[in-house]
Amino acid sequence: MSTLLEILVHDILPIFVVIGLGYAFARRTQPELRTLSRLTFYILSPCLVFISLVESDIAGGEVAQIVVFVVALTLTMGVLAFVAARLLRLSTLQTSAFLLAVMFVNAGNYGLGVTRLAFGPDVQARAVLYFVTSSVMVYTLGVLIAKGFAGGWRGAVKQLLGLPHIYALSAALIIRALQWQVPQPILEGLRFPAQAAIPLMLLLLGAQLVNAEVGQYWRPALAAAALSLIMAPLVAFGLASLFGLATQTRQAVVLEASMPAAVITTLIAIEFQAEPKLVTGAVVLSTLLSPITLSIVIALLK
Numbered sequence: 566m567s568t569l570l571e572i573l574v575h576d577i578l579p580i581f582v583v584i585g586l587g588y589a590f591a592r593r594t595q596p597e598l599r600t601l602s603r604l605t606f607y608i609l610s611p612c613l614v615f616i617s618l619v620e621s622d623i624a625g626g627e628v629a630q631i632v633v634f635v636v637a638l639t640l641t642m643g644v645l646a647f648v649a650a651r652l653l654r655l656s657t658l659q660t661s662a663f664l665l666a667v668m669f670v671n672a673g674n675y676g677l678g679v680t681r682l683a684f685g686p687d688v689q690a691r692a693v694l695y696f697v698t699s700s701v702m703v704y705t706l707g708v709l710i711a712k713g714f715a716g717g718w719r720g721a722v723k724q725l726l727g728l729p730h731i732y733a734l735s736a737a738l739i740i741r742a743l744q745w746q747v748p749q750p751i752l753e754g755l756r757f758p759a760q761a762a763i764p765l766m767l768l769l770l771g772a773q774l775v776n777a778e779v780g781q782y783w784r785p786a787l788a789a790a791a792l793s794l795i796m797a798p799l800v801a802f803g804l805a806s807l808f809g810l811a812t813q814t815r816q817a818v819v820l821e822a823s824m825p826a827a828v829i830t831t832l833i834a835i836e837f838q839a840e841p842k843l844v845t846g847a848v849v850l851s852t853l854l855s856p857i858t859l860s861i862v863i864a865l866l867k
Contacts, residue, residue, distance in 0.1 A: 572860045572867075576683040580675065581856065583764060587771025598772055605769060609762035610673060611733035614693055616759040618737035619747060621690035627814055628694060628738075634804055634818050635698040639706070641800050643668045646792060653785055657713070662840035664710050665833065666789040666847035669703045670797070670824040672696040674770040675852070678763045679824075683863045684816050691817035697730045699821075703829055704728055711837040770852075773828050779846040786846030789826065793851045794858040798823040802865075816866045823862045825851030 590596070646667035650660040670676065673696045680692040704727075740747060779786055801822035805815045826848045834841035 568864055569860045572683070572863045573856055576679060576863055577856045577859060579682060580678045580767060583678070583767040584675075584771035584774070587768035588774055589771075590768070591772035591775040596772065598769065601765065602769055605762065605765050607729050609758045609765060610696075611729040612755045612759040613677075613762040614697055614730050614733040615737050616752070616756055617690045617693040618734065619740055619752070621687070623691060623694070625742075627691070627811070630808055630810060630814060631691060631694045631818060632698050634808060634810070635695055635702065637804055638797070638801055638818075638822050639668050639699070639702050641804075642792065642797055645796060645800075646789070649788055649792060650785075653788060655785060659782075659785065659840050659843060661710050661713060662834055662843040663785055663789055663847075665707060665830040665839065666786070666826045666844045666851075667792045667797075668710075669699065669707055669827045669830050670793065670822060671770070671827045671852070672699040672821045672824060674766040674828060675855075676821045676824045678767055679859060679863075680817060680820055681763070683820065684813070684866075688813050688817045691814050692821050695818055695821040697734050699827075700728060700730050703827065703833070707830065707833055708837070711833045711839040770828055773831075774849065774852065777831070777845045777849045778842075779849055780842050782840070782843040782846045783850075785843055786850050789843075789847035790851035790854055793826055793847070794823065794854055798858065798862050819866060820859070820862060823859060825855040 591598070643664055646664050647660065649667075650663045653663075655663055672692070677689060677692055677696060681689040739745075798819065801819040805819050810818065826844070828848055831841055831844050831848055833839070834844040
């Protein structure tokens, strides 16, 4: 019990302090978040991706393992979510929302901060790869689910090409493959926004929760939260053993997979009218309950 309490205090509580500051600020001032969100999405987080990968010691084979792990876990959770949706007798539209809430986790805003506090920068660098792969799946498969697969994969590829993280990842991998050295002034210049990415992500997460509520869909929202916080870690531990992942990679991917529902899924659900209230409810419940389950997952990984 003392170990779990120590993890809760040292690895989780600091994250919620920052989230709480963002929540309090947004509740008091009602700021316009779109500009800050776009700044984070198009500048800060791509810089974080680039710096993390250029300065890391992650081998090419390990990169492939992380990508395959994320795809396998996301699809597995999709199957489990679909079965649960049938048992809950959700409509087609509600099933799409339920899939969004269960399949895609908060790997960026929440996950990267917790991973750094729990396991340090080396594991966080691997978590960044999880975040990028997850982002690709959210903006392709996630959008297709929200749209009821209207537009097909051509539309998904178009969404993918609009992701700045793809270009940051590609640039970092090319530089590593060719063993180029990034000039130090450029590296230092990119490091400043990279260091600002996680704090601003957490502040934005808190601000985005101001208008979130559980509402009428509390039953499917609670079921989605249970799948995200209980079933996903179990699946992640199983896949990590199956793939024979090294310690740091295992810590990164299992912890990221155990995160609550991604806030971005609420925006996608709103954009394509895929029962956003259900998705929002799942995000709220899973985020509020996550300190308990994440403390246990971190303890098991240490």
